[in-house]
Amino acid sequence: xxxxxxxxxNELRVTIRNPFWAVSSLFQPIIYLLLFGPLLNxxxxxxxxxxxxxxxxxxxxxxxxxxxxxxxxxxxFTLRDKLDSGFIERLRVTPxxxxxxxxxxxxxxxxxxxxxxxxxxxxxxxxxxxFDIGGSxxxxxxxxxxxxxxxxxxxxxxxxxxxxxILAGIVNTFVLPAMILSGIxxxxxxxxxxxxxxxxxxxFLYAVDASRALINGAIGDPSVWMAFAIxxxxxxxxxxxxxxxxxxxxx
Amino acid sequence: xxxxxxxxxxxxxxxxxxKKEVVEAVRDLDLDVAKGEIFGLLGPNGAGxxxxxxxxxxxxxxxxxxxxxxxxxxxxxxxxxRRHIGYVGQKGGMEHVASGRENxxxxxxxxxxxxxxARRRSNELIERLKLTAFADRKTETxxxxxxxxxxxxxxxxxxxxxxxxxxxxxxLDPQSRAxxxxxxxxxxxxxxxxxxxxxxxxxxxxxxxxxxxxxQGRIAAIGSPAELKKQIAGDIITLGYEDETRAxxxxxxxxxxxxILEKHDLGTSLQLYVDRGDEALPEILRIVGQGNYPAKSVxxxxxxxxxxxxxxxxxxxxxxxxxx
Ligand SMILES: Nc1ncnc2c1ncn2[C@@H]1O[C@H](COP(=O)(O)OP(=O)(O)O)[C@@H](O)[C@H]1O
Ligand SMILES: [Mg+2]
Numbered sequence: 382x383x384x385x386x387x388x389x390x391n392e393l394r395v396t397i398r399n400p401f402w403a404v405s406s407l408f409q410p411i412i413y414l415l416l417f418g419p420l421l422n423x424x425x426x427x428x429x430x431x432x433x434x435x436x437x438x439x440x441x442x443x444x445x446x447x448x449x450x451x452x453x454x455x456x457x458f459t460l461r462d463k464l465d466s467g468f469i470e471r472l473r474v475t476p477x478x479x480x481x482x483x484x485x486x487x488x489x490x491x492x493x494x495x496x497x498x499x500x501x502x503x504x505x506x507x508x509x510x511x512f513d514i515g516g517s518x519x520x521x522x523x524x525x526x527x528x529x530x531x532x533x534x535x536x537x538x539x540x541x542x543x544x545x546x547i548l549a550g551i552v553n554t555f556v557l558p559a560m561i562l563s564g565i566x567x568x569x570x571x572x573x574x575x576x577x578x579x580x581x582x583x584x585f586l587y588a589v590d591a592s593r594a595l596i597n598g599a600i601g602d603p604s605v606w607m608a609f610a611i612x613x614x615x616x617x618x619x620x621x622x623x624x625x626x627x628x629x630x631x632x
Numbered sequence: 633x634x635x636x637x638x639x640x641x642x643x644x645x646x647x648x649x650x651k652k653e654v655v656e657a658v659r660d661l662d663l664d665v666a667k668g669e670i671f672g673l674l675g676p677n678g679a680g681x682x683x684x685x686x687x688x689x690x691x692x693x694x695x696x697x698x699x700x701x702x703x704x705x706x707x708x709x710x711x712x713x714r715r716h717i718g719y720v721g722q723k724g725g726m727e728h729v730a731s732g733r734e735n736x737x738x739x740x741x742x743x744x745x746x747x748x749x750a751r752r753r754s755n756e757l758i759e760r761l762k763l764t765a766f767a768d769r770k771t772e773t774x775x776x777x778x779x780x781x782x783x784x785x786x787x788x789x790x791x792x793x794x795x796x797x798x799x800x801x802x803x804l805d806p807q808s809r810a811x812x813x814x815x816x817x818x819x820x821x822x823x824x825x826x827x828x829x830x831x832x833x834x835x836x837x838x839x840x841x842x843x844x845x846x847x848q849g850r851i852a853a854i855g856s857p858a859e860l861k862k863q864i865a866g867d868i869i870t871l872g873y874e875d876e877t878r879a880x881x882x883x884x885x886x887x888x889x890x891x892i893l894e895k896h897d898l899g900t901s902l903q904l905y906v907d908r909g910d911e912a913l914p915e916i917l918r919i920v921g922q923g924n925y926p927a928k929s930v931x932x933x934x935x936x937x938x939x940x941x942x943x944x945x946x947x948x949x950x951x952x953x954x955x956x
Contacts, residue, residue, distance in 0.1 A: 395729045471725030475742040476714045
């Protein structure tokens with residue numbers, strides 16, 4: 382486990398000091414809050430939003446889920462890069478176990494998400510977000526589970542796909558519809574029945590519902606345990622698949 | 633052999649090729665490398681050198697056969713082997729966005745050194761190898777030579793008994809290559825066994841105690857560079873021609889000449905192995921001259937490892953096909 386920690390800290394250090402990291406992880410959400418927030422306020426005024434008419438209260442929790450979707454979903458790129466440069470191969474000749482190597486990358490991705498999520502909540506507060514402390518801690522935990530799921534899938538794909546462009550295409554193909562159907566941007570209840578029906582199969586719908594409940598401290602809301610059940614299961618499965626992939630692809 | 637640090641028996645590796653055909657990258661490899669040797673695998677691209685090395689480094693599982701590395705069984709004790717070997721792959725393996733020093737620190741800590749120990753060892757190597765000037769820059773800003781020396785440093789950070797170097801000087805400028813060689817020699821003097829691959833004859837010749845010449849996954853010959861060259865008795869006469877037709881015609885003229893031990897048609901030149909070059913040359917020139925195919929150029933050389941390779945495989949190491 383010390384090895385996993387070493388790998389994670391090493392990766393985290395080089396990730397965080399990249400200026401692009403700060404920009405992409407904070408600048409984008411702020412733009413959303415700044416530009417999309419007022420738009421959504423208009424919607425809130427005319428049609429009303431579930432959970433009150435405060436657009437930030439509706440949108441900011443979803444933004445956390447969205448960040449997890451994209452940030453973790455594209456983690457595969459960093460792995461691809463490290464596979465190509467021979468860095469992974471170099472690590473594999475050291476006495477560190479395959480499992481520690483794998484967990485190092487997952488841990489790095491999780492810590493990264495925790496930092497970004499906290500920054501996002503603090504940011505949201507400036508835009509008038511009210512957050513319940515206990516609920517928010519659970520929310521960050523849920524975000525970590527989503528992150529493990531997404532980064533495991535992304536890492537696993539990176540082991541198979543050698544071309545960065547193709548990798549981006551595949552990730553986008555899945556992440557975009559998953560995001561729209563989750564009701565991050567607009568409530569799914571606005572859509573026609575068919576969309577509402579399909580959205581029921583989008584696990585992120587439950588995550589977004591749960592995140593809205595959690596930010597308000599509604600820990601007992603049924604969406605919360607649903608989301609946790611779904612993402613505990615998904616993260617265990619995807620992580621297992623990634624660990625196996627790492628064993629085989631780079632045995 | 634009991635004092636072999638690498639011992640393999642019928643080691644082989646098959647890959648599925650692009651059209652599902654079987655690629656036999658390494659075939660029935662029997663190898664013994666003694667402690668303290670600098671041992672080289674010499675062969676053209678695609679000969680199976682990297683595949684062999686990756687198997688011996690526990691990176692790739694063999695399709696068949698067995699091996700013992702540093703006294704441990706490759707199939708059952710890869711973990712023990714990893715503690716005793718160092719590996720510098722063809723691509724190096726530095727993390728681009730970290731500095732050379734950070735790369736060394738991580739490597740040292742993964743070999744179970746404490747943070748202080750890791751720092752001390754990294755500093756020591758950085759100083760000894762004169763890397764101080766750029767040790768704290770990101771490795772993506774390094775020149776090929778600077779990166780290569782750092783690769784080497786990370787390969788020896790834990791003072792391994794056995795160091796694997798895959799094409800250590802490919803693509804390097806002459807000064808950097810000299811530094812890599814120098815460092816390999818220093819390690820050799822300190823008792824480290826070095827196993828390297830190369831497609832440079834000069835490298836094999838200058839650096840290695842023993843060389844295995846590999847071609848198409850097989851060992852064609854094995855021995856010290858001097859022994860290998862001795863397999864080719866005498867001298868080599870090379871006749872150059874304007875075109876292949878003239879070369880071929882001259883080749884036919886020389887058919888059955890007893891002074892020529894062996895001859896190869898290399899396209900626009902002919903290579904003739906003779907016992908005594910000084911005596912054979914006038915005779916050969918007379919024959920091709922009288923036959924109206926005088927050579928455009930003539931040279932008389934001592935055999936090189938390339939000639940050994942050519943003799944064994946019928947192909948030249950320098951060119952990519954048969955012509956040189
Ligand atoms: N992962 C792989 N999958 C399929 N074929 C491979 C793989 N690695 C190497 N080969 C094939 O095995 C042969 C030997 O390759 P390699 O060991 O890299 O040669 P060398 O290092 O001597 O240039 C080549 O024909 C190469 O195409
Ligand atoms: Mg190679």
